[in-house]
Amino acid sequence: MAQQRKGVATLKGNPITLLGPELQVGDPAPDFVLNKSLVDSVSLKDYAGKVKLISVVPSIDTGVCDAQTRRFNEEASSLGENVVILTVSVDLPFAQSRWCGAAGVDKVTLLSDYKDNSFGSAYGVLIEELKLDMRAIFVIDADDTIRYIEILSEMTEHPNYDEALQAARALI
Template identity: 45%
Template sequence: MSRSGAVTFKGAPMTLAGQAVDAGQPAPDFTTHYFEGGMQTLTLADLKGKPTLISVVPSLDTGVCATQTKKFNDQLGELGDKVHAVTISADLPFAMNRFCGAESIKNLRVASDYQDRSFGKAYGTLIEELKIECRAVFVLAADGKVTYAQYVDEVTDEPDYETAIAELKKLAG
């Protein structure tokens, strides 16, 4: 489902920065950060070579975002190393690591868009008024082409897990 240009947060209209990303187009480049033995960067180039699920959430410290991350983590287990999977938010990398440790998140990595909102601006997921990401899911082919994109209309609603995972499984063979 394509982005309409705005989403709502608890019913209030919000403005999304950047252009929507649609299935069929090359995935835009981005730079995010994660903490693993020191601060590291994660870019689009790091995800090429395998089908990729990108789960975008406002903050892992909220109920729906935690649920989304845990559900994708559970469903990704059977795909093993055939795919890349990442959750992106504007949370600090240290908070993201704490969440993953507490919730035993092992089938996807987390990356933070906190520094310059590079991902949010490139993928059209940055909520201008709040400076956090909206809820969205992208599936990329091994070559970086977007094959699935969902921007969830109401930020407090969950995404369509089944369709995203089905697309990822199709690409993973």
């Protein structure tokens, strides 16, 4: 049974329960398996040697998630080739692909946690009541150590884009 963390987050003011550990800066990044398509998957090792900015969104088809993903897509080229931006949601891979095409998002990699919510559980952002991943940002260095974490206390709020980008730039 995954660790339950009650009272750390809300959805429109209503309490929700996050499942998984409360990760800290300095912790090794947990491995993950996420889907790029219905059959192709990736793990943390696929991004070895790169700085990873992981933008977690509940569902790509909502306003804040859309804006968050577009913002990181706009910033991606300024970070250089040693940084990869991954957007993680539980949306199906074909829905993510459709959204990227419609939005013109091409510098961020969208990955799906739909199969078993293993990313959400490993990173402590799986919402028990909704089986969605809570809005969060993780910056992981090239040696797979967590260097920045922001887990939003209210799902409908925007993350601190500037702090997350600054954390990634400091690792380049």
